[in-house]
Amino acid sequence: MAEALLFYTLAALILGLGVMVVSARSAVHSVLFLVVNFLLVAVLYVTLNAEFVAVIQVLVYAGGIVVLYLFVVMLVNLKQAPERFSDPRRLARSGLVLGGVVLALIVVVVSSSLRAGAAPEGTLSGFGTPFTSGNxxxxxxxxxxxxxxxxxxxxxxxxxxxxxxxxxxxxxxxx
Amino acid sequence: MLEITPLHYSLLSAALFMIGVIGVLVRRNVIIIFMSIELILNAVNINLVALSDQLQDLAGQVFVVFVIAVAAAEAAVGLGIIIAFYRNKETVNIDEIQIMRW
The missing domain is CATH 1.20.5 (Single alpha-helices involved in coiled-coils or other helix-helix interfaces)
Incomplete structure (x- = not known):
């Protein structure tokens, strides 16, 4: 039941994002939809017991190939509408939001590491656990x-x- | 319906493949056509991984690794061609890329 639910959710998202990759008007939006599509396909691989392929999908596809696409899109389509981001108020607002997000991340990481400091040794990470024969x-x-x-x-x-x-x-x- | 069989994965793969083919045929921006090709390759990979899981045979996943390697090579060379062409013609519209047509 849970497996079917996961599959149908992933399938719907993958197909919907595929349609958006093809139909997006701006090439940059297309690339960003493509990243999410690749990440969801990687999740699908994990459900199919193919962990190594999932990792390769994230590293090579979502990490390498898509960045290459993004570079080319930026190189080729620079003529259109860079003005939209030059509004100083908009810049200040997005800077404020980004700063807040970074601050929240720092607080979360520091507080969790402080809490983890009290935990017994050896239970924090997977290091040292024996690697059984896996995928x-x-x-x-x-x-x-x-x-x-x-x-x-x-x-x-x-x-x-x-x-x-x-x-x-x-x-x-x-x- | 609630049992997920390889048929479900094949149907998903076929649908994604069709979306990619439609993108290749309909869009005129070369970069988006390349992205549609990546979608097609991903559809093939889903099929290979699903059947590898079904048959308990790792050959399918090995093939996926090779497909990803070829896709990376294809993206690098293809995007190099796009950049070289854009430098000469100032366009990425596939309708205007016809210097090799006779």
Missing amino acids: TEQLGWVLYTSYLIPFELASMLLLVAMVGAIVLAKRHLGE
Whole structure:
């Protein structure tokens, strides 16, 4: 029951965010919807017992690829409406809100760490607990035995793509 | 209905795939077309992970790792092309990118 509820909620959010990625008028909004979409897909992977793939999804997709997209959107679409953010009152208001959020975070972290200081040693974190054979270990084993050559080929592909991207984005060749 | 089977995941994957395809076909901004391609790749990954869980076979998750690597390479090269093109033509509209059409 809970599993079905989780699946339907995630599916509805993923599909809705997919529609918003495609239909958003501004490319920046599209990228931001894409981040949330990727994070929700990562949650879906966790429900499917694929923890390593979920972590890779967050690190590579939501962390790396989407930032790359955001850079390109900012590089390419700078012509449109930077004035909307130059209103000083709006700036001051958003600065106030952000400052308040940071202050609240600091208070929460400091108070929780002060409270945790009284707790007995060794129960605070997962460090030191034995690592039983999990998804990551199994996947690493398969990846480095049965799929070793495809793995090396993928690394070569990434190297070639990196060099290609640098060559393409470089301004003047041969100088 | 309350039992989540691989069919549910396949349906979700197919729907996300269709959204991506519609985005590729409808939108004219090259960057959004690339994002739609990422959505399509994600749909494929959902299918692979769901079937990997169903069959208790890690090959599906290995394939997902490779798909993510290829997607990263594709994004890097594609966005490099977009930047190079924007530097020359000052546009990201796919209708105006036709210098290789004959």
